[in-house]
Amino acid sequence: DGGITQSPKYLFRKEGQNVTLSCEQNLNHDAMYWYRQDPGQGLRLIYYSQIVNDFQKGDIAEGYSVSREKKESFPLTVTSAQKNPTAFYLCASSINRNTEAFFGQGTRLTVV
Amino acid sequence: QKEVEQDPGPLSVPEGAIVSLNCTYSNSAFQYFMWYRQYSRKGPELLMYTYSSGNKEDGRFTAQVDKSSKYISLFIRDSQPSDSATYLCAMSRLTGGFKTIFGAGTRLFVKA
Numbered sequence: 001d002g003g004i005t006q007s008p009k010y011l012f013r014k015e016g017q018n019v020t021l022s023c024e025q026n027l028n029h030d031a032m033y034w035y036r037q038d039p040g041q042g043l044r045l046i047y048y049s050q051i052v053n054d055f056q057k058g059d060i061a062e063g064y065s066v067s068r069e070k071k072e073s074f075p076l077t078v079t080s081a082q083k084n085p086t087a088f089y090l091c092a093s094s095i096n097r098n099t100e101a102f103f104g105q106g107t108r109l110t111v112v
Numbered sequence: 113q114k115e116v117e118q119d120p121g122p123l124s125v126p127e128g129a130i131v132s133l134n135c136t137y138s139n140s141a142f143q144y145f146m147w148y149r150q151y152s153r154k155g156p157e158l159l160m161y162t163y164s165s166g167n168k169e170d171g172r173f174t175a176q177v178d179k180s181s182k183y184i185s186l187f188i189r190d191s192q193p194s195d196s197a198t199y200l201c202a203m204s205r206l207t208g209g210f211k212t213i214f215g216a217g218t219r220l221f222v223k224a
Binding site: 040105 | 206
């Protein structure tokens with residue numbers, strides 16, 4: 001089945017630790033995205049990538065980093081510099097930029 | 113002023129009712145419009161997308177776009193309890209750099 005797989009579903013992190021969220025897609029999509037969702041707010045773009053080895057900052061990139069070494073994979077690292085990392089993180093992909101995006105099932109990160 | 117405005121609800125309707133969900137936007141560069149459904153603790157699921165003004169129908173769902181008024185709607189006919197979810201509008205521009213904006217979502221409850 002084609003789709004987007006995010007792992008883990010739930011993640012707990014101690015303050016001061018970096019943590020990496022996984023996102024894999026087998027849809028052969030060029031573009032991939034990371035969004036953050038907080039209660040009562042729309043999706044906010046963290047980073048996006050339109051092609052392998054290239055990525056761009058979104059609206060709230062501070063405290064996050066990404067890589068795009070393979071077309072299928074777009075991992076997100078939440079660093080200790082992110083002051084309020086507890087949130088629901090969504091990975092998405094699309095054929096190309098600005099077309100409809102398909103989402104994974106999300107990772108809920110909690111800082112303890 | 114936000115680029116996309118969406119009433120957060122909650123909206124509560126009886127089973128079988130026609131539901132109207134709406135978004136307004138301010139940027140006339142948006143040319144591509146999408147509706148997503150998101151169940152609690154899940155990733156958004158694409159329901160419909162459209163480029164043009166007018167109506168697009170898919171089963172019980174109708175997406176309506178009025179570019180002159182910068183207003184989009186999603187109608188759900190014969191609503192079911194399984195339609196209870198948060199509905200997100202999204203819109204993109206088709207030229208220039210990447211820009212997709214999501215509404216904050218409207219929470220819908222359909223009572224049996």
